[in-house]
Each structure stands twice: as C-alpha cells, then as structure tokens.
Amino acid sequence: MILDLFRLDGKTAIVTGAGRGLGAATAIGFAEAGADVVISARTADDLESVADAIRKAGRRAVVVPADLSKAEPNLLVDAAMGELGRLDILVNNVGGAFPKPLMDTRGKDLDRAFNFNVTVAHEILVAAVPEILKNDDGGSIINITSAVGRLPGxxxxxxxxxxxxxxxxxxxxxxxxxxxxxxNAIAPGSILTSALEVVAADDTMRGAIEDQTPLQRLGKPEEVAAAALFLASDAGAYLTGKVLEVDGGLLAPNFELPLPDL
Structure with a gap:
C-alpha cells in the first residue's frame, strides 16, 4: 500500500519550535504516523499541550523547554538518545525575526537573525548527525525556511x-x-498560525493577502506538517537538497509592510 510509505513506525524525531503553529502540527502529525517525538520551545505550558496530543496518538513525547539560541547544541539530541534510544529525524523549525525597515536595521540585528535562523539549525544538525548515522537506513533532516527567503518584500x-x-x-x-x-527544506507562505492572528482578524488585511495568493486563501499548519511527513518518511526517500514551496502558489509577495519610499 502506498500509504505505508508515509509511516514513521519505530522512528524518533526532534521538532524545534514545537509549542504551537507549524512545529506543533508537525510533531503531532509525526506521532500520528507512528513516531516518538522530542519537542522543544521556550514555553513549557505550550509544550505540555502538544505532548498530550502526541500521547493520545499512542506515542511517547519528551518535553524540553529551552531557548535554543542560548542552550547547548546537544541538549535535544541527548534527550532523544537518553529517553527514546535513537534519532531518525530532525526538524529545524525554530526561528524568526521581527520585520524592520532596512535603514533601521543594524549589524547586530542581522547577527541575531542569522544566529537564530541558521546557526542554531546548524549546531543542532551537527549534534544530531552522529546519532542518525547509527541507523542502518540513515535519516532525514528538514529545515523550515520561508517564502520571504526567495520573494522580496x-x-x-x-x-x-x-x-x-x-x-x-x-x-x-x-x-x-x-x-x-x-x-531538505520547506518554505511556507502565509500560514494561519499565531504569527498571523492580527492579520487574520482584520477582514481587509486578510482579504488583501488572499487576493494576492493564487489559491486565494491562507495555508493551514497541517498542510506544512503533511509536507514534513513526506520528506521525513520513505515517501520522500528520493529527495535531498530540495526546498518544497508550500505557499499557495506565490510568484510575488502577498504581504508587505506599508513602508514609504525614501
């Protein structure tokens, strides 16, 4: 059965930024596909809610509250090996940066953004690789990027x-x-998470974004989680070095800050 290719039975995954939004949906989706999951975010209460959903799916959850921009790189890998005994999948979802006018952006702002979105992912990857290599069939690493990484705004x-x-x-x-x-990586577009709550609550702003999106709607966290499951499982076994654009078909930005010309 082709659906068997999407199963993660016997696998263990780490998902960062898993307290809500894309990370939470991905962690729960992995559990529903058969994986045990180590989840991390800054807010312990958010993680416990996700852990409950993982356990209701019949899988084990290991909760690691942490600010990964300051934590030891091997923190999550040690938790996976110590509590679950193996590591197959890493999802580097943690990241972000507040929008800011270019002329107000300083070098320290770029340093922080690069550290949080790239350096943290690299350090966790380096810690994870030796453990993933212990598996006969290797494993999968997924980085969450953004449509804004290719579309100017x-x-x-x-x-x-x-x-x-x-x-x-x-x-x-x-x-x-x-x-x-x-x-591999996933580049989401405008997904209906807490980051877009303010926009989604404003009918005018939401309508403008949807009108400029070819599929005419915001995405759902579960749609990004489904892409992650594809890449993590045997269904995506012939893909590497690719970026899946889960963005409703964007060819141009669908949301820009109302910044004036200089």
Missing part, C-alpha cells in the same frame, strides 16, 4: 536574508551528508 531584509541562507545551507548540507542522511 519591504521590511523583511534581515528575516528574508536569514531564511535565504538557510535554504542554500540545506542544499550544501545535503551534499555533505549524502547518501546516508537526506536534507
């Missing part, structure tokens, strides 16, 4: 630059880790 200079770097890092890492470990 005012106000997203530091965030878009960092996400573009993560997308190319994915291609480079895939070559270094071939053939035992596959490395």
């Amino acid at each position: 005012r106000g997203f200079g530091m965030y878009g630059t960092a996400k573009a770097a993560l997308a190319h890092y994915t291609r480079l890492a895939a070559l270094d880790l071939n053939p035992r470990i596959r490395v």
Whole structure:
C-alpha cells in the first residue's frame, strides 16, 4: 500500500519550535504516523499541550523547554538518545525575526537573525548527525525556511536574508551528508498560525493577502506538517537538497509592510 510509505513506525524525531503553529502540527502529525517525538520551545505550558496530543496518538513525547539560541547544541539530541534510544529525524523549525525597515536595521540585528535562523539549525544538525548515522537506513533532516527567503518584500531584509541562507545551507548540507542522511527544506507562505492572528482578524488585511495568493486563501499548519511527513518518511526517500514551496502558489509577495519610499 502506498500509504505505508508515509509511516514513521519505530522512528524518533526532534521538532524545534514545537509549542504551537507549524512545529506543533508537525510533531503531532509525526506521532500520528507512528513516531516518538522530542519537542522543544521556550514555553513549557505550550509544550505540555502538544505532548498530550502526541500521547493520545499512542506515542511517547519528551518535553524540553529551552531557548535554543542560548542552550547547548546537544541538549535535544541527548534527550532523544537518553529517553527514546535513537534519532531518525530532525526538524529545524525554530526561528524568526521581527520585520524592520532596512535603514533601521543594524549589524547586530542581522547577527541575531542569522544566529537564530541558521546557526542554531546548524549546531543542532551537527549534534544530531552522529546519532542518525547509527541507523542502518540513515535519516532525514528538514529545515523550515520561508517564502520571504526567495520573494522580496519591504521590511523583511534581515528575516528574508536569514531564511535565504538557510535554504542554500540545506542544499550544501545535503551534499555533505549524502547518501546516508537526506536534507531538505520547506518554505511556507502565509500560514494561519499565531504569527498571523492580527492579520487574520482584520477582514481587509486578510482579504488583501488572499487576493494576492493564487489559491486565494491562507495555508493551514497541517498542510506544512503533511509536507514534513513526506520528506521525513520513505515517501520522500528520493529527495535531498530540495526546498518544497508550500505557499499557495506565490510568484510575488502577498504581504508587505506599508513602508514609504525614501
């Protein structure tokens, strides 16, 4: 049965930024497909809610509250090996940066954005690879980038630059880790998470975004989670070094800050 290719039975995954939104949906989706999951985010209460959903799916959940921009890189890998005994999948979902006009952006802002979106992902990957290589069939690493990493938009200079770097890092890492470990990325567009709550609550703003999206709607976290499941499972076994654009068909930005010309 082709659906068997999407199963993750006997696998263990780490999902960062898993307290809500894309990370939570991905962690729960992996559990529903048969995986045990180590989940991490800054807010312990959010993680416990996700852990409950994982356990209701019949799988084990390990909760690791942490600010990964400051934590030891091997924190999550040690939790996976110590509590679950193996590691097959890593989803580098944690990241972000507040929009800011380009001329107000300083070098320290870029440093923080790059560290949080690229350096943290790299350090966790480096910690994870030796454990993933212990598996006969290797494993899968998935980086969450953004449509803004390829589509220009005012106000997203530091965030878009960092996400573009993560997308190319994915291609480079895939070559270094071939053939035992596959490395891919997902570039979401406008997904209905807490980050878009303010926009979604404003009918005018939401309508403008939807009108500029070819599929005429916002995405759902579960749609990004489904793409992650594809890449993590045997269904995506012939993909590496690729970036899946889960963005409703965007060919141009569908949301820009109302910043004036200089």
